[in-house]
Amino acid sequence: MPTRARGVVTIASVWSRRRGGLEQRERRLAYLLLAPTVVGLVAVLAYPTVQTILWSFQHYVLTDPTQRNYTVANYQQIWHDPVFWAALRFTLLYTVLSVIGQTVVGLGVALMANREFRGRSLFRAALLFPWMMPTVITAVVWRFMYNPSYGLFDGVFQKLGLPHQFVWLGTPTLAIFALLMLAVWKVNSFAALVFLAGLQSIPSEVYEAADVDGATVWQRFYRVTLPMLRPTLLVVLVLRTVEALQAFDIIYGLTLGGPGNSTQNLPLYLYDQAIQGLNFGYGSAMGVILAVMIGAFAILYLRILYRPEAIG
Amino acid sequence: MSTITSDVEPARGSPVVPRRRAVHTGARPKKTVWYRARFGLFNASALILGLYALFPVLWIFVTSIKPQSQLTAQPIVLIPTSITGASYKTAFSQAPFGRFYLNSLIVSLSATVLCLVLGSIAGYAIARLRFRYKKVVLVGILAFSFFPQITSVVPLFSIFKSLGLLNTYWALIIPYTFMTLPICVWLMNAYLQDLPRELEEAGVMDGLSRFGTFYRIVLRVAIPGIVTAALIVFATDWNEFLYALTFMTNLNMRTLPVGIALYPGQYTFPWGVISAATVLALVPVALAVSVFQRRLISGLTLGAVK
Numbered sequence: 153m154p155t156r157a158r159g160v161v162t163i164a165s166v167w168s169r170r171r172g173g174l175e176q177r178e179r180r181l182a183y184l185l186l187a188p189t190v191v192g193l194v195a196v197l198a199y200p201t202v203q204t205i206l207w208s209f210q211h212y213v214l215t216d217p218t219q220r221n222y223t224v225a226n227y228q229q230i231w232h233d234p235v236f237w238a239a240l241r242f243t244l245l246y247t248v249l250s251v252i253g254q255t256v257v258g259l260g261v262a263l264m265a266n267r268e269f270r271g272r273s274l275f276r277a278a279l280l281f282p283w284m285m286p287t288v289i290t291a292v293v294w295r296f297m298y299n300p301s302y303g304l305f306d307g308v309f310q311k312l313g314l315p316h317q318f319v320w321l322g323t324p325t326l327a328i329f330a331l332l333m334l335a336v337w338k339v340n341s342f343a344a345l346v347f348l349a350g351l352q353s354i355p356s357e358v359y360e361a362a363d364v365d366g367a368t369v370w371q372r373f374y375r376v377t378l379p380m381l382r383p384t385l386l387v388v389l390v391l392r393t394v395e396a397l398q399a400f401d402i403i404y405g406l407t408l409g410g411p412g413n414s415t416q417n418l419p420l421y422l423y424d425q426a427i428q429g430l431n432f433g434y435g436s437a438m439g440v441i442l443a444v445m446i447g448a449f450a451i452l453y454l455r456i457l458y459r460p461e462a463i464g
Numbered sequence: 465m466s467t468i469t470s471d472v473e474p475a476r477g478s479p480v481v482p483r484r485r486a487v488h489t490g491a492r493p494k495k496t497v498w499y500r501a502r503f504g505l506f507n508a509s510a511l512i513l514g515l516y517a518l519f520p521v522l523w524i525f526v527t528s529i530k531p532q533s534q535l536t537a538q539p540i541v542l543i544p545t546s547i548t549g550a551s552y553k554t555a556f557s558q559a560p561f562g563r564f565y566l567n568s569l570i571v572s573l574s575a576t577v578l579c580l581v582l583g584s585i586a587g588y589a590i591a592r593l594r595f596r597y598k599k600v601v602l603v604g605i606l607a608f609s610f611f612p613q614i615t616s617v618v619p620l621f622s623i624f625k626s627l628g629l630l631n632t633y634w635a636l637i638i639p640y641t642f643m644t645l646p647i648c649v650w651l652m653n654a655y656l657q658d659l660p661r662e663l664e665e666a667g668v669m670d671g672l673s674r675f676g677t678f679y680r681i682v683l684r685v686a687i688p689g690i691v692t693a694a695l696i697v698f699a700t701d702w703n704e705f706l707y708a709l710t711f712m713t714n715l716n717m718r719t720l721p722v723g724i725a726l727y728p729g730q731y732t733f734p735w736g737v738i739s740a741a742t743v744l745a746l747v748p749v750a751l752a753v754s755v756f757q758r759r760l761i762s763g764l765t766l767g768a769v770k
Contacts, residue, residue: 175594178593178594178595179593179594179595179596181589181593181674182589182590182593182594182595183595185585185586185588185589185593186586186589186590186601188582188585188586189582189583189585189586189605189645189649190601190605192582192641192642192645193605193608193642193645193646195642196616196620196638196639196641196642196643197608197611197616197642197643198608198611199619200615200616200618200619200620200623201611201615201616201619203619203622204615204616204618204619207618207619261513264506264509264510264513265510267506269506269507269510271510271514273757274514275510275513275514276757276761277753277754277757278514278517278518279517280753280757280760280761281517281518281521281749281750281753282517282520283764284699284703284749284752284753284760285521285703285746285749286702286703286705286720286721286745286749287703287705287721288703288705288721288722288724288725289720289721289724289725289742289745289746290520291725292724292725292738292742293520293523293524293739293742294520296524296527296735296738296739297520297523301536301538302535302536302537302538302540303540304519304523304540306540307538307539307540307542308540310538310539310540311539311540311542337516337517337520341517342764345761345764345765346764346765348761348765349761349765394610397612398612398613398614400613400614400705400706401705401706401721404705404709404725405725419614422614423614423617423706426617426618427617427618427621427710432618432622435618436615436618439612439614439615439618440615442612442614442615443611443612443615446610446612447610450607450610453610454603454606454607454610
């Protein structure tokens, strides 16, 4: 057998009855196997996105059967819509603050868990919990805990003799703070688990060398851990940002955008306009704006992935 | 490097369990007071962080078994003096939580199976077959996971409406399958790449067809990877809210997250019942976390880091 002569038995060479067109057959099989996935993804994810772009340039209100001509009216209306600008501002505020909070707390937890101690696996299981819980249910649970008269937070404040009976979700500032507390709690553990994987891939020799050089704890963190963790940090930041820009469940369950519109972000406003108000055109225009913002970060992420040498 | 490690090892304080990996606590020559204090502090903060991660779950569990009189008592009752299963009974008798549970199970399980079938086939093609632009295809598929749900929800609503699929399980099974497919392909590709090719070659030598090798060998050896992908996909489907809220307008078709979030009474919430339903909704999550902790972590971090 020729394969024996070469010393290597490739799967393809045994499978193929004819020697000619081997690579072509393998390629054809690959495309065949990939076809359902690609077709489905295009139909269920790409096609609706194209639809959204088209609708954003149409006057398309479900309850108003007038002619749907192409127009930029939706975008003009957005430009003059103070609620949109408030929603955009809150989206950015929420994104920046929650991502910073999640990353900082997550990094702290990861540094803490990156050692061997009794109950370490229990600790890591505890970390998985917030991340695995259904977001909207978590938010509902926190709404219960924020209740000003019988919520957990109020009760604990009272037992500790601290000022209490805050109407946590009743004033804009407190509601935003309450939402951020929830967002940090929900996601920091995911960041922590990813950081933990990153920390464990740092070779111990580097730390030993730093010890030999007499580095302080702070120097070790700042000069060794942080630079070595940079790729992981970047990935976490980008992924969390993409996620925070489209936060829906968490706000829906906790405040529904209130009080007033103070915690209403773009996805919530979009949902309100398109699904509740049946103004598909206007909602779609907001969707396009949101998708552009998310797309910018997604491209950043995919570029990091595309160059494997950028990942530690 | 082994000499350095063995130098450090005996000096390490005994309460810290001997390690497999490098730990950077800084070696102390003796169990000084400072060392003991630091160790105590470390354990205390680990405990506090663990509690921080778990307190809402603990609180909701306590609430679910509280008798009615202690639910809204002021000051709050942290540890109930008596326990009852009344809230659980109400959750099933007065609200259709049993139905919500069933809906969630049907939709999530079907979508998970579909996603795994498509994902393992596509992942196998990328990991094992030779074709051009492989990397482009892989990153292209992954790019689909960035299509924001909120921009596709309106067109999908319109499509499902015209197809008469609203308030049917298909309205969720279809989008769930493809929503999680990119990450599933990504995970399956990563796992299949790491499998030794020799196993498949052995199968071929034994006269198995290409499909036979895939079905009888590749899938069997890849079971750990498949379980990991299945857990992550299932959890994503089980927790999904936006599509379920929009496509299931009929009360009896609601999934668990929607059923709990839209439970009637925004202001006078029946917290005991809600808590009981929440605890039940968390059962699959708790099971997955306690049994498959390591696999979940490896899958989650693989999805995010690699």
